[in-house]
Each structure stands twice: as C-alpha cells, then as structure tokens.
Amino acid sequence: MARMKFLCDADRCIECNACVTACKNEHEVPWGINRRRVVTIADGKPGERSVSMACMHCTDAPCAAVCPVNCFYTTADGVVLHSKDLCIGCGYCFYACPFGAPQYPKVGNFGSRGKMDKCTYCAGGPEADGSKEEYEKYGANRLAEGKLPLCAEMCSTKSLLAGDGEIIAQIYKERVLKRGYGSGAWGWKTAYRETIES
C-alpha cells in the first residue's frame, strides 16, 4: 500500500494560488473555509519563498490523538479523514494541528462552531465512495476514481507533489540533485518525522 503524502517544492512555487482555487472549486468548499492556502514567507525580501499548505495527513496525527469523540481515522493509504457525523465542533484538533488545517464554518457563535472541515486528500469521507452524501459533506472523492488530489495534479510548475511518499521524495531528490539546490520538504519533519536528504 502506498503512503500518500504532500510535498511542496518551495523553490518552484510561484504563488499563483491555482491549487487553492482548484480545491475550492472541486469540493465546493463553503465560503470562508480554505482547505489549502499558499503562505509567502519573507514576502518582498531576498530569499522569499512561497509554500502551499493544507492538511499534511500526518503520521500519528495530533488531531486524531486529541479528538474527544475519536472521529478521525487513517485510511489504508495513510490519508487522515474524519466523520462529520461524529464531530462535535469542540476545536481541540485545531489547537493540536501544527499546520492550521482544521477549520469551522461558524467561528465564535457561542462555541457552536459547526462541523470541522479540512483537506481530505480528495478522498471524501466515511460515506460510500462517490455518493451524494459524501460529496455534500466532504467534496469529491478523486482517490476512489484512481486520481490524485487536484491541487497537485494541476500545479503549473509541479511544485506541489502528491502521491506515494517514497515516489514523490524520489522525484524531489532528483530535482535537487539536478539543479544543485533545494530548500527542503516543508513540514515533513513535523508531519512525518523525516526529512529528505539531498
């Protein structure tokens, strides 16, 4: 079985935000929620880098560990998903997440935040694959159709990579070797407790 991961090659990201737009469109993500965003560090200064970030589908995911109702589960592909039927909107996953992935549709309305929403790695939720209920709650299930997450699939500079961790790490290593530099796989140490040596 593959272990699905995301890898953003920050040396290639041009901050076009197409991944953000594609994600919002593909899943009809509610207004005010962004499952993916592009963060520009040291904006306008020498050495500026942009990183596209969403849920990293961590190994031993912190969100799953702290959830009071245990609504998270990890698929055979290593994708961290959750059940909106079980979620009580307490906000704990959001305190624990290092990447700011969990979001709530109704922030601050006397604590009735609503059901948490986050990146599903285009893998839907616990409902039947490709069903209407699944689409309404979690968005499209591309993985079930044999496709990879749309954000990475349509990245114009192929900065954002999605797929089996070993394969995308290999692609990144080859890139670094060929061009002679690389600022590393952002978030990998935090999410997967490993780095890509180059």
Added chain:
Amino acid sequence: MSSFARFIRPAIGAWALLLLIMAAPVPSPAQQINPTASSVNEQKLLQEMDRIQGRVSIPDQRSGVLMQPAGREWREFRNVALRWIGGVAMLGMLAVLVIFYLTRGMVRLESGRSGRTIVRFNTFERFVHWMTATCFIILAISGLNITFGRPLLLPLIGFDAFSEWSQWAKFAHNYLSFPFTIGVVLIFLMWIAGNIPSKVDLEWIKRGGGLIGHDHPPARRFNAGQKGIYWIVVIGGGLVAATGYVLMFPFYVTGIEGMQMAQIVHSVVAVLFIAAMLAHIYIGTIGMEGAFEAMGSGEVDVNWAREHHSLWLDQEMARTGPNDSQPQPRHAASAAE
C-alpha cells in the same frame, strides 16, 4: 610617451584580468546559481520562534501561520498529564474522604439539638448557591467527558451514542457557563465580608478545625475551611470562566498558543476545583450533622451554630435573638431522640 602609455595600458589590463580569472577558483554550475543560499529555511525559522508565519492573499489572515509544532506539547498535556493530574486529584480526594468517613465518621452535634433554630442563609443566598452548584455539576460532568469520555465512556456506548451525548454536553457546557459565571460573581459579592482571613482562622486551623479530634474552635460566620472554599470558588471559578470564554470565542482574545495555554489553565483549575468541591459536598452532607440545613431550609439549630460558629451565634443573638417564635416540630422531634 603618451603613445607608449596608450599601448601598454590595455596590455597591463589584459594581463591583470587574465591573472584574476586564473587566481579565482573555478565555480561549479550549482554554486553559480544557488537561490537557496539566502532563502528562508524551515529549521532555522522554527528554531527562531517555534512557528513560521507569512503572508497569505486569501481573506483569512490567520491562515498566514504556516506551521506551529507547539500543538505537540499541548497534545502531550491533554492526553497524558491532564489525565494524571485529574485522576490523582479527584480519586485521591475521594479516597481521603472515604478513609476520613470510615475513621472519623460523621461530625455529630455533641450537645444534641436544641429545637431552636437561627437563620443562616436567606432565600437569595440559597438560590445563588444552588444555581451555581447545579451549573457546576453539569459543567463538571460535561467537562470531564471531554477529557475522560473517550477512554472510559466511548467503549461502553459506542461512537454514535457517545458523539450525540458529547454534542449535547458541549452545548450545556457552553450555555451554562453564563449562569455559573453570574453565580460566582454574586457569591464573591454577597459573602466577601465574612471571608476576609483573620486571627481567628489561625487559631481554628491550629486546633484542627474540629475535624481532627472533638474540639470546637471558635469561628465567626465562616470558619477557615469555609473561607478556603469561598476563595477556591471565587478564584477558581473566575479562572475557569475567563479561560473558558477565551476558548468559546476563538481569536477574539488570543491565537492558537494562547488558546492552548487557556485550555491548560482551564482544565487543571477545573479538575482541582472538582476535587475541592467533592470535599465541600462531603462536609455539607454526610460529613457533618446539621450542616445541610444551612443551605437546605436556611435555618440551623442553635446548638449547631454554637458548636461550629460560636462567635457568629453570639453576634446574631445580640442582634436578633434565636428564631424561637415559630414552632419547630421537626427539630424538636430530632432533639428528643
């Protein structure tokens, strides 16, 4: 001369240039263009301020925080430390109370009942007490559910039932926080006068408060133990209320780190508060004869007041006299036993 200089100058220049090129090390193509040499570095940024923040072009500016691994320590606290602190505090208190009850037993009215009563808490005081107490019990159960429900209750009732119950418990926790906070404020205001520590309290503590042995040290309206409970309620209640509202209104006061800290303070104070309240409930019910009436009917037996609050009784007697104008059948009957 000038023609010679015109000839020699470019020649020297050409030589100098050639020497310079030969002296310089041959740069590899990779080093020639290495944009990462000056670029931002993940590990360095994380070491500098344990989080990485940048600019985003979407309206939600809070999403500008790229990474903050601080959640890891919070996770450790929530899943390990808190369960130990809460478990030891609450089970420890229960064990102490059970041992105390088995060895000391109920603190009896040594002089029996007089049949005459004196008003200890008026209707408003009792209303505030029970409003706060009811809210506290529901808040405590729904709060403990968040920390201990997953390992203890979820395996028993299953995912769907546990989630449904937790959802209602969360709503109860959020909404009952308001009457609870009002109760804490009212308790603070209405009993502050009797709860300033004084020299009488030192004497009371020195003599074991009548809990150890069968001594009855003098006390005013509230003894040192009750003053302790009062300040636990006021300070503890104030802390859980303040930190609770920080969590209920995310980002109004503080960011993620602030909310992690707020949750830590909220939960630790809450479990200690619950442990303290177990002792309060014990001494107010099965722990002491005649104590529950103070918050039940609001009137206590004069003998109870003499044994436990002698200075207060003297003061009240001087002011109004005992409440013996009304017939007291229940108390008279128990006094006759």
